[in-house]
Amino acid sequence: MAMERMRKLLAAGPGYMDDASLLGLSTSEADPNGRMGHIPGFPIGTTFSSRKECANARVHGKTVAGIHGCKKGAYSIVLSGGYEDDTDEGDFILYTGTGGREDSFGGVSKNSPQTHDQSFKHPDNAALAENARTGRPVRVIRGPNGHSPYAPESGYRYDGLYKVERAYLDKGASGFMICRFELRKLPDQ
DNA sequence: GGGCCCGCAGGG
DNA sequence: CCCTGCGGGCCC
Numbered sequence: 001m002a003m004e005r006m007r008k009l010l011a012a013g014p015g016y017m018d019d020a021s022l023l024g025l026s027t028s029e030a031d032p033n034g035r036m037g038h039i040p041g042f043p044i045g046t047t048f049s050s051r052k053e054c055a056n057a058r059v060h061g062k063t064v065a066g067i068h069g070c071k072k073g074a075y076s077i078v079l080s081g082g083y084e085d086d087t088d089e090g091d092f093i094l095y096t097g098t099g100g101r102e103d104s105f106g107g108v109s110k111n112s113p114q115t116h117d118q119s120f121k122h123p124d125n126a127a128l129a130e131n132a133r134t135g136r137p138v139r140v141i142r143g144p145n146g147h148s149p150y151a152p153e154s155g156y157r158y159d160g161l162y163k164v165e166r167a168y169l170d171k172g173a174s175g176f177m178i179c180r181f182e183l184r185k186l187p188d189q
Numbered sequence: 190g191g192g193c194c195c196g197c198a199g200g201g
Numbered sequence: 202c203c204c205t206g207c208g209g210g211c212c213c
Contacts, residue, residue: 050208052209063197063198066206067206098206098207
């Protein structure tokens with residue numbers, strides 16, 4: 001059973017849950033940019049001083065975006081408090097999808113409000129929703145967020161693997177629709 | 190401290 | 202190659 005296999009892999013420690021083992025691909029077919037599971041050499045609690053450093057370590061490959069994934073599913077997400085509808089209870093997280101915000105020149109600025117609806121048509125939202133379907137966990141990285149007691153004071157900390165329990169559309173605080181994800185931390189980490 | 194804008198790396 | 206995004210620094 002999948003959960004049994006997952007527990008074995010987790011017990012074996014970091015580095016044993018990669019793209020190949022989880023997706024049933026040969027090693028050569030696994031994407032070197034996107035790895036699922038723990039990243040060898042960067043255990044839970046590892047803190048990076050910047051998003052770029054975190055990206056270099058392949059813990060979260062994208063330097064700006066909060067969801068890193070592809071059609072097969074998401075590898076990792078970052079919680080930085082950039083979305084008003086996020087809730088962080090430590091081992092349970094309500095995460096908001098990407099998009100729907102006013103984008104200023106060249107990107108979304110830190111406190112851009114929601115200005116239109118989000119959608120699962122967005123490839124990043126679709127990727128994370130895919131994890132809910134397949135049961136594959138995502139790495140969770142917490143960035144600085146004054147509102148959350150679970151966030152680091154500074155830097156970006158790898159906080160382990162979470163299962164995406166549900167993915168659905170909901171109405172956000174702004175009144176616009178958001179993609180909502182319910183994440184629960186895997187046990188025994 | 191806040192706003193502005195430039196830039197990086199991924200993915201299609 | 203082009204577009205995008207939960208950075209980040211610099212200038213006011």
